[in-house]
Amino acid sequence: MPVFRYTGRDRRGRIRRGKITSDNRKEAVSKIKEMGIAVTSIEELKGILYKEVNLNVKKVKNQDLVIYIRQFSTLLKAGISVVETTNILARQTSSKLLKKALEDIANSLEEGKPYSDSAEIHRKIFPPLFINMMRAGEAGGNLDEILERMAVYYEKQHNTTQKVKSAMMYPATVGIISVVVVVFLLSTVVPAFADMFHSFGGELPLITRMVLGLGDFFKKYWWLLLLICLFNLLGIQYLRSNKTTRYYFDFALLKIPVIGKLLQKASIARMSRTLGSLFASSVPIQHSLTIVERIIGNEVLARVIRNSRNSIEKGQSITVPMEKHWAFPPMVTHMIAIGEKSGTMDLMLDKVADFYETEVDNATDQIKALMEPMMIVFLSIMVGVIVSAIAVPMFSIFETIQ
Template sequence: MPVFQYQGRNKTGKRKSGKVMAENRKEAVLRLRESGVSVISINELNGILYKEISLGGKKVKNKDFIIYLRQFSTLLKAGVPIVEATKILAQQTSSKVLKKTLAAVVQNLEEGKPYSDAAEEQNGAFPPLFTNMVRAGEAGGNLDEILERMAVYFEKQYRTRQKVKSAMMYPATVGIISIVIVIFLLSTVVPAFAGMFATFGGELPLITRIVMSLGSFFGSYWWVFLLLAIAVYIGVYLLISNRKTKYFLDYVLLKLPLFGSLLQKAQIARMTRTLSSLFSSSVPILQSIMIVERILGNEVLSKVLREARTSIEKGQSMAVPMEIHWAFPPMVTQMIAIGEKSGTLDSMLDRVADFYEMEVDNSTDQIKSLIEPMMIVFLAFVVGGIVGAIAVPMFSIFETIN
């Protein structure tokens, strides 16, 4: 996502400067305006140093964050002031990241800043959706209810994400085990037998010669595979850093056999659940769609959401761009259209999310039942092929000796 350098003034007229991430210049100005900054000048920063890089250690873990939301909501409902509640939770949490983050939030709160602004300044420790929902709760005076709703939302998101991961974990694990076994056989076992076969002479079977050549190549040029793995990793990172190439990768992922349908259902469930939570918290519809665009993580669906936002700005239905796009099933667009006409869009989206979360559960179970025997056969074929390539000439040697 592009990074913009800005200069402006806050609500008190004090000069303020910094950086903000946004899809484009217009969105950057809008985000700053929402946070109370009047923009004087803003410019996009170019170069690899300004690419969005996540080191994984700055964000609060999902489990710790969900527990925090539950406890925070309970304390506010009990009438504990927000500063005191934050201090209590900072002392009680076992998460070092959350403890450090809440300590910084407390400091900002004591300076007179709203909780939403204090949370937003913590370098991405909290999700953008959370800070926007908190801002809506502060404006509506129902922050405790918003936090409870957020806890339910993140619990469901975490459960769905874990389901998808578990479905993809098995083939990935078996694939890694297969690679390790093949590397071990080619680098240690095969070269030992190659020397023995050479002393006996004679013509070796084709499969044996192929395996011997692979073993010799891997033994001499193992560093090529290491460099190739590093190159692939860097290449994928560069591809997902660019919106156009990431769109292509997301398109390919959604079109994959078995897994494509699962990812599509998971993304639709996440999109509809997030929009429903934002709408029910009285967040404006255009701002809600913009938030979902940023956090969805799939450029194919995000592009359709941008088109839906444009459609709403023109006075049309947000379902219009979705109806003509292959990634959105008819049920989704029909429910959205009905919700817009009846004024129950948040509840309709909630029902769609419930349906697709159940679909994700069913799909993961089906994929596991299909993938497991296929991966076992694959592993047996790979390992069996190498072992067979060694065993066949051994039988010939034993027959010659006898």
């Protein structure tokens, strides 16, 4: 993504300078305005030094953030002030990055600054949703209720994410172990038997020659296989970093049998839970949709959310673009339409989120139940072929000896 250097003034009239990554200048200005900064100048930085390289370094774990928000909510409900709560949690957290951020926030709070403005400085740690919800709670005087809602929200999001990761990691782990076992057998065990077979002379069976050839290939060109894996990882990273290619990458993911349905349900659950929380906190609908568009994690659904925001600006229903898109099931659009007409949007969205979070749980269990026998059969076939390549010529040798 391009990097932009900007200069502007915040709500207190102070000059603010910084850098921000965005797809284009217009979107960069929009992001800066959402930070409460009026842009006076902005320029794109050129050159290789300003190319974004995302290695996910120095990032607060999602689990640490979930624990922090839950503890924040509990202490605030117990009647402890925001400043004292922040100081207590800064001492208790195990994350060094979060600890440093909380210490800075505590100092800002003691100077009389709002929590949301203080947290906004640490945007790499605190998500935009959390900052905007805190700002809404400060404005409405119900910070304890907002924090309770945020604690529930992030706990559910964390559980859903872990479920999806678990479903994806299981076949990946078994697959990697299978490949390692097969490569080990081909590169060490099979060649040892090959030397013995050659010493007895005679022509080896076709299956044995094929396995031996594959073993030789692994021994000679193992570096090529590593390069292919590395290029694949870099290719996926590039596809995900570019907005245009990310759309087609996410589209392909959603079309994968079984896995695509799981990702679709997880994205809808995230969208519904987020929108429901924002509506319940009286965050303006267009701003809510902007936040959801950025955090939904799938460019296909994000484009539909963007179209829904444009639909509202034209005076139409939020569900018009959703009804025309295959990624949104009729149940979702019907529930949202009912909530829109009855004024119970937050309640309906929570119901949709509850339903699809349960669906994600069921889908992950089904995937694990489906993948386990498939991976066992795959590994059995691979090992069986290698064992057969060794056993068939051994029977021939035994017959010759007899």
